[in-house]
Amino acid sequence: MTAWSGWGRLPLFLAAVPLVLLFAVSDANDHDWRVGARAAMIGALVITGLNLAIAAGLNGGEAGKWRVDHRVDGTAIQSFTPVFLSMAGAAGAAWTAQWITWPVAILLYFAGTVAYFMVPRWRERPVRAAVIARRRAFAEAKGWRFARTVADLTKRWDFGPFAVANTFAEAMNRPTAKLRGHYAGVSGSIDGFAFTIVDAFRPEPSAVFPAWSRKPVTVCAVHLSHSLPNIRVGIVPGRTRGRIKVMVDCLSPAYAEAIVNDAAVNAMVEWSLDSFEIQGCDLLTVLPSLTFATDEDSEEDNVAVVESLIAVMSCTDADLNAWRSGTVRPLPIPHDAGRS
Structure with a gap:
């Protein structure tokens, strides 16, 4: 998902926050990737809320619906939410790997992704x-x-x-x-x-x-x-x-x-x-x-x-x-x- 104009560029900058936190916090703690992963997860959740708050001011519609007015050759800001949550989920899976094995952490992340797409189908x-x-x-x-x-x-x-x-x-x-x-x-x-x-x-x-x-x-x-x-x-x-x-x-x-x-x-x-x-x-x-x-x-x-x-x-x-x-x-x- 790529945005090219106006406020649509904002998610590209916000997406860099978890990556910066991952490396900066890890380096500040003797290269402890576990602390960095936790910081990246928290940062991704924070920018998800910030992204939605900004989008609500730009694309908030009536009756809780989202408009797509702000998309001059760009992508509506609120549609980046799954991307940020995926980043938070990946960082969270990496953080839990200190207590469980990597294969299990990857399996949990995969299960969450499948549930995101399949649960609505089961409801239908x-x-x-x-x-x-x-x-x-x-x-x-x-x-x-x-x-x-x-x-x-x-x-x-x-x-x-x-x-x-x-x-x-x-x-x-x-x-x-x-x-x-x-x-x-x-x-x-x-x-x-x-x-x-x-x-x-x-x-x-x-x-x-x-x-x-x-x-x-x-x-x-x-x-x-x-x-x-x-x-x-x-x-x-x-x-x-x-x-x-x-x-x-x-x-x-x-x-x-x-x-x-x-x-x-x-x-x-x-x-x-x-x-x-x-x-x-x-x-x-x-x-x-x-x-x-x-x-x-x-x-x-x-x-x-x-x-x-x-x-x-x-x-x-x-x-x-x-x-x-x-x-x-x-x-x-x-x-x-x-x-x-």
């Missing part, structure tokens, strides 16, 4: 099981295809900026924008359009503890018969004098003008569709997970979102053949996959 398992059971029954009732996991989707969609990083700093600091752990996928056809509904988890790269801050989302995707350039369209909350403000992320203005017309925007408003995007041959939107609720109509709500995507695409009256690009990808859940 009951929820995943409930969603899988619910969606499997729904797919069976509709006669649609179902897959317990859809691992290939991790590489299919990228929700980061479409523009290519032009500088080394931009490349180093591009946010993690791929969904993880796709599961409970259902696929079928509506009005001749193939679709996929799948749940996944969205990482929050600027969170204090990213592994513990994954948010459940539902992806509703309609698969097109041809591949198109990427475009992202969203309705900005609130209206100005009754006018709807639309935000568009696209590298081709002419193509964006052909996709985003008045009819498409009106369809988004009518169907309460806040955003959509085209990535290759997929027209999709990402929603907060609807399947965690106990409402029996949650799956029907997902289907309604698919229908809204079809309605928006049907409003495109321009000939899109001029912008066809690439090859059509196979369906995420093939036709020969098991039904329910």
Whole structure:
């Protein structure tokens, strides 16, 4: 994790504190590395708190959430917290090696690291099981295809900026924008359009503890018969004098003008569709997970979102053949996959 501008450089200087303490305190105590390791551990914990205190003043959001406002080609300061805690854990493992053997100390550090990443996954398992059971029954009732996991989707969609990083700093600091752990996928056809509904988890790269801050989302995707350039369209909350403000992320203005017309925007408003995007041959939107609720109509709500995507695409009256690009990808859940 590297920061390049403004306050984002501060963690680089703070990270040097444990190393300085390790060598300085060890040298001051007849090269006793045990005392140095303890000082480095305490120093790492102190700079962790200091880093969070400074970040709270810069990136503290409402309701305890962290913003990412302060990241002009840099990394949000609070996201360095796991790095500092890892330094404290490594120094603590070295300090305990005076009472236990080195292999045991390394094992303890390794166990703590595994627990950091795996405990959130274990907490998600009951929820995943409930969603899988619910969606499997729904797919069976509709006669649609179902897959317990859809691992290939991790590489299919990228929700980061479409523009290519032009500088080394931009490349180093591009946010993690791929969904993880796709599961409970259902696929079928509506009005001749193939679709996929799948749940996944969205990482929050600027969170204090990213592994513990994954948010459940539902992806509703309609698969097109041809591949198109990427475009992202969203309705900005609130209206100005009754006018709807639309935000568009696209590298081709002419193509964006052909996709985003008045009819498409009106369809988004009518169907309460806040955003959509085209990535290759997929027209999709990402929603907060609807399947965690106990409402029996949650799956029907997902289907309604698919229908809204079809309605928006049907409003495109321009000939899109001029912008066809690439090859059509196979369906995420093939036709020969098991039904329910």
